Amino acid sequence: MSVPSLFTLPPRPSRRGRVAVGIIVTLIVVAAFWSININWARLGSLPAEILRYLWLMFSAPDWTKLPEALLQTWRSVEMAWVGTVFGLIIALPLSLLSARGFAPAPVRWGLRVLFGVIRAVPEIIIAIVILSVTGLTPLTGALALTVTSIGTLGKWGYESIEGVDPGPIEAVRAAGGSGIEVIRWGVWPSVTPEFISFWLYRFEINVRASAVLGLIGVGGIGDMLTSYTQYRLWPVVGVLLIVVVVVTMSIDAVSGAIRRRITEGATVRELDR
Numbered sequence: 001m002s003v004p005s006l007f008t009l010p011p012r013p014s015r016r017g018r019v020a021v022g023i024i025v026t027l028i029v030v031a032a033f034w035s036i037n038i039n040w041a042r043l044g045s046l047p048a049e050i051l052r053y054l055w056l057m058f059s060a061p062d063w064t065k066l067p068e069a070l071l072q073t074w075r076s077v078e079m080a081w082v083g084t085v086f087g088l089i090i091a092l093p094l095s096l097l098s099a100r101g102f103a104p105a106p107v108r109w110g111l112r113v114l115f116g117v118i119r120a121v122p123e124i125i126i127a128i129v130i131l132s133v134t135g136l137t138p139l140t141g142a143l144a145l146t147v148t149s150i151g152t153l154g155k156w157g158y159e160s161i162e163g164v165d166p167g168p169i170e171a172v173r174a175a176g177g178s179g180i181e182v183i184r185w186g187v188w189p190s191v192t193p194e195f196i197s198f199w200l201y202r203f204e205i206n207v208r209a210s211a212v213l214g215l216i217g218v219g220g221i222g223d224m225l226t227s228y229t230q231y232r233l234w235p236v237v238g239v240l241l242i243v244v245v246v247v248t249m250s251i252d253a254v255s256g257a258i259r260r261r262i263t264e265g266a267t268v269r270e271l272d273r
Contacts, residue, residue: 057238065236069224069243075138076220077247079213080206082142087149088199094150095157096183101169102161111154118151123209127216141218145206152205156198157191164190197259204255211244 097103098111127144134140169186177185214222221244228236 056234060235061238062235065239069240072221072224073243073247076210077207079138079141079210079220080203083145083206084149084203086146088153091150091153091157095154099158099161115151115154118147123148123213127213136217138219141210141213145209149202153198153202160191160194161187193262196262200255200259204252207248207251
């Protein structure tokens with residue numbers, strides 16, 4: 001009977017699975033490009049066309065439209081803010097009910113399915129459905145952003161709640177605390193930083209989405225962009241894009257700084273003061 005050597009190398013792992021996955025992904029990519037009707041001959045002229053339109057928009061911007069652009073941008077920000085606030089007010093209790101240990105399983109899974117369905121539908125589709133009732137008003141955009149905010153904030157919320165250390169929750173329950181007291185003293189102190197960070201991040205998303213919703217005529221800077229683009233008034237479009245970029249980047253910078261301060265705490269330099 002032969003004794004296996006101590007220096008026998010282990011068998012090499014099979015790479016058939018990786019090769020099969022690579023082949024499948026390659027076939028899917030090739031089929032996707034093959035099925036799309038792309039005029040490959042025009043791709044060579046695309047960089048020149050992009051430069052031409054950039055020159056039309058930014059070589060001589062029409063700054064006379066700046067006050068109106070700022071006003072419409074402010075309306076877009078208002079839509080984003082109202083949608084975020086309404087969304088978090090509704091999503092907060094729903095995220096608690098969809099977390100393990102706070103509601104029966106049918107309620108929990110039903111809410112999770114609802115969150116998934118909401119996230120699967122784009123904001124602009126939801127706005128088109130809502131405008132049949134509310135009409136082409138900024139309220140339509142705010143309500144559409146409210147619905148989409150519920151989907152994302154609800155999911156982020158119950159995931160954060162389920163990641164809480166169970167120690168404080170068990171301590172409150174062992175002391176005879178009610179369900180509200182468990183949430184107040186066992187859950188809320190742990191999830192507050194993450195919740196505020198999620199709310200701010202969702203507001204950033206809604207600011208960008210509000211500009212897109214303006215394309216269907218609910219108001220805001222997107223409505224102006226659609227109108228002036230259709231009439232090919234490129235100097236005005238350039239001013240609108242400058243305003244959108246500056247305002248969006250400013251909001252992102254301020255919101256990002258607040259979120260970092262909440263999640264990371266004060267820096268060493270701030271503590272030394």
